[in-house]
Amino acid sequence: METTNMINSRKAIREYKGQMRDWQLDSILKAGYAGPVGMGEYENYRFTVIQDEKVLSKMNGIYDAPTVIVISVKDPGQMEFxxxxxxxxxxxxxxxxxxxxxxxxxxxLGSIPEGVIPEGFTPTFAITLGLTDYEFSPRAISLKRFKTNFVK
Structure with missing residues (x-):
């Protein structure tokens, strides 16, 4: 999918139809690994992929997602968030x-059971994932969605 169309098609999915394939998860993780990290301090970040139904059943607000990826950081501050x-x-x-x-x-994040996140790391963000029937298609985004100040 072309980048602008993909961005304009983005939608928060809260209904899942099943577990994705391992190759899809690998591709999603690789995209995360390519993400920018302040000061290039990648060693201070951890991904935790949760697919264990017992663990997922203890988590709130995940919409019955079959996969949750939690990003955790050592001593997070504004840059890490x-x-x-x-x-x-x-x-x-x-x-x-x-x-x-x-x-x-x-x-x-507050409902992740103890012992799931590596010791010394604080969960800062999560993404719920799963198969969906939703058909992603670009939508019109108004140039007035955010108030914008120009300094020229």
Whole structure:
């Protein structure tokens, strides 16, 4: 899918029809790995892919998604929170490219069971993923959606 069309087709998916294939997950993770991280400090970030139904059943706000990817950081500050949002957006766009439903999610972070996230890391962002029947198609985005100030 062409980049602008993909961006204009993006939609938060909250209904899932099943588990994606491993190759789709690999492609989504690779898109995350390509994401920008402040100061290039990739060693301070971890991805945790949760597909265990027992763990997922304990998490709130995941819309019965069969996969949740949690991005965690050592000692997160503003730069790390911004970086994890960029990384998650890369994954969401690649999910759409694979016709996999995705929802950027921070509401579930407080319900991650103890022992799931590596010790010393704080969950900062999550993305719920699964197969969907939704047909992604570009929509018109108004140039007035956000108030914009120009300084020329």
């Amino acid at each position: 911004i970086s994890t949002g960029c990384v998650a957006q890369n994954m969401a766009l690649e999910a759409e490219n694979q016709r996999v439903g995705a929802n950027l999610n921070m509401a579930c």
